């Protein structure tokens with residue numbers, strides 16, 4: 001067994017509303033297959049090319065989540081199969097996802113990614129940018145994307161109170177958007193929490209946790 005922890009075991013401690021994404025970036029398909037054979041079917045990748053390479057090598061019924069920064073020219077390769085794109089952080093990428101989803105006769109679930117951390121390096125929208133995106137005329141016409149909620153990454157720090165504040169902030173953003181723009185059943189996902197902070201995220205209302213190293217062990221590269 002090269003996986004460190006069976007995702008099925010982690011799932012036992014999660015509330016029923018929380019979905020576990022096993023983040024398999026940098027790990028070979030054999031390792032992913034092990035987790036799959038142990039019963040887990042939901043995986044996440046953060047590099048488009050890596051996901052494009054791995055997907056055909058693995059069972060068809062895997063639910064693939066794309067969680068990293070996405071370039072427009074890669075969208076067409078993900079559109080036929082991706083279950084959810086967590087990283088919508090600009091108008092242009094949503095337009096492209098809509099276009100490619102339409103070509104594939106699909107509606108692709110998306111999350112708006114927000115910048116909630118202190119680190120500049122992390123991607124994501126500000127509230128102002130999100131409003132501009134949502135209020136744009138083009139947005140109203142996107143029939144092949146379904147906005148299901150929001151995603152964010154907290155600062156990488158030992159300071160758990162700071163992490164908690166950032167997750168609370170994301171939950172506030174979620175509630176505000178739901179009230180003002182997405183007052184519907186579809187808008188219900190709060191993707192926050194990774195190996196080091198998923199318990200705090202769940203306490204702060206997370207519905208999707210993205211856990212990598214706890215399941216697969218430390219990454220060599222990245």
Ligand SMILES: *Cc1c(COP(=O)(O)O)cnc(C)c1O
Pocket residue numbers: 023025046067068153193194195196210211212213214
């Ligand atoms: C790598 C990654 C994760 C998982 O990180 P771990 O700390 O290994 O659990 C979650 N979300 C995103 C966006 C990532 O890139």
